[in-house]
Amino acid sequence: MNSSxxxxxxxxxxxxxxxxxxxxxxVDDIAPVYHLGESLFTSDLYPYLYRIWDEWEVIGLxxxxxxxxxxxxxxxxxxxFVLGTIISKASWVYGYIIWLGVSPAFxxxxxxxxxxxxxxxxxxxxxxxxxxxxxxxxxxxxxKFFNRKGFGNARKHVFLSMNLTxxxxxxxxxxxxxxxxxxxxxxxxxxxx
Ligand SMILES: CC(C)(COP(=O)(O)OP(=O)(O)OC[C@H]1O[C@@H](n2cnc3c(N)ncnc32)[C@H](O)[C@@H]1OP(=O)(O)O)[C@@H](O)C(=O)NCCC(=O)NCCS
Numbered sequence: 001m002n003s004s005x006x007x008x009x010x011x012x013x014x015x016x017x018x019x020x021x022x023x024x025x026x027v028d029d030i031a032p033v034y035h036l037g038e039s040l041f042t043s044d045l046y047p048y049l050y051r052i053w054d055e056w057e058v059i060g061l062x063x064x065x066x067x068x069x070x071x072x073x074x075x076x077x078x079x080x081f082v083l084g085t086i087i088s089k090a091s092w093v094y095g096y097i098i099w100l101g102v103s104p105a106f107x108x109x110x111x112x113x114x115x116x117x118x119x120x121x122x123x124x125x126x127x128x129x130x131x132x133x134x135x136x137x138x139x140x141x142x143x144k145f146f147n148r149k150g151f152g153n154a155r156k157h158v159f160l161s162m163n164l165t166x167x168x169x170x171x172x173x174x175x176x177x178x179x180x181x182x183x184x185x186x187x188x189x190x191x192x193x
Contacts, residue, residue, distance in 0.1 A: 018074045020111055022118045025062060025069040025081065033071065033081045034058045040101045046136055053099070061085065061098065068095075070118055072102070072111045079106040082115040086126050095123030097133040100142075112145055 025033060034055045041049035061083045062069050068084040080102035087094045097119065102111045120131060133151055135142040164170040 020079065020109070020114055021073040022070055022114055023073065024066060025071045025083075027062070029071050029078065029081075030055070030058050030062060032078045033083075036078060036081065036103055037099065037101050040103075046139060049136065057099065058083065067122055068119060070115055072106075072115050074106060074111075077103075079103050080111045080115055082112075082119050084119050084123065086123060086128060088127075093127040093129060095120065095126075095128035095131045097131065100133075107141075113149070116149055 037053050037058070041053045043051075058069075065083070065085045068082075068086065070082050071078060072080040081099070082097060082101075083099040084095060084097045087096055097116065100112055100115065102115075120128075123131070131151065133146055134157065135146070137143065137154070137156065162170075165174055
């Protein structure tokens with residue numbers, strides 16, 4: 001497949017407005033992409049996206065799927081990004097859009113449109129014949145965006161939660177673990193997945 005980081009630009013516009021430049025994400029983009037995502041996937045707007053967005057998402061996908069990590073630049077500024085992956089199951093190849101974000105200053109200028117088009121082109125080259133994306137149904141900009149792009153057949157997926165400290169059995173287990181580590185004078189290091 002063509003995974004070169006050849007610039008993908010639009011010709012300059014007659015009215016002199018800035019053109020959008022879509023290219024592969026580079027190592028120097030990792031921190032700016034992470035921070036842009038942090039400003040977009042906020043806990044009040046998108047609790048689910050906020051919970052799972054962290055720098056490891058960006059670094060991990062950059063390491064495993066660099067050709068499906070694209071950024072959009074306008075006048076040298078990071079305007080947006082898309083991070084995806086390919087999933088092969090039996091004889092089917094699926095393209096999965098994991099993260100998509102456009103800076104508020106650049107929204108409604110077809111930047112997400114161009115990022116997704118470029119990503120789908122690359123995924124088609126890799127054999128993808130079906131695309132997937134998931135988002136919060138309350139995220140209307142994203143829902144409208146994906147519907148307009150041709151995504152449909154929505155299936156609802158419900159997230160449930162449980163406060164372990166309030167659970168009859170797990171609450172006692174947490175208290176037991178806390179007492180144990182206090183007795184031993186140790187604290188178990190938090191494990192990353
Ligand atoms: C969703 C998002 C990526 C769209 O980016 P964008 O570059 O502004 O989108 P585009 O300019 O390509 O929009 C194309 C179409 O999407 C829909 N759309 C985009 N933003 C919208 C909004 N705020 N309200 C309603 N529809 C919207 C419209 O149909 C729009 O066409 P129109 O401008 O002719 O009405 C952007 O709003 C965003 O970054 N949101 C926060 C992050 C997020 O929710 N990501 C998706 C889940 S990972």
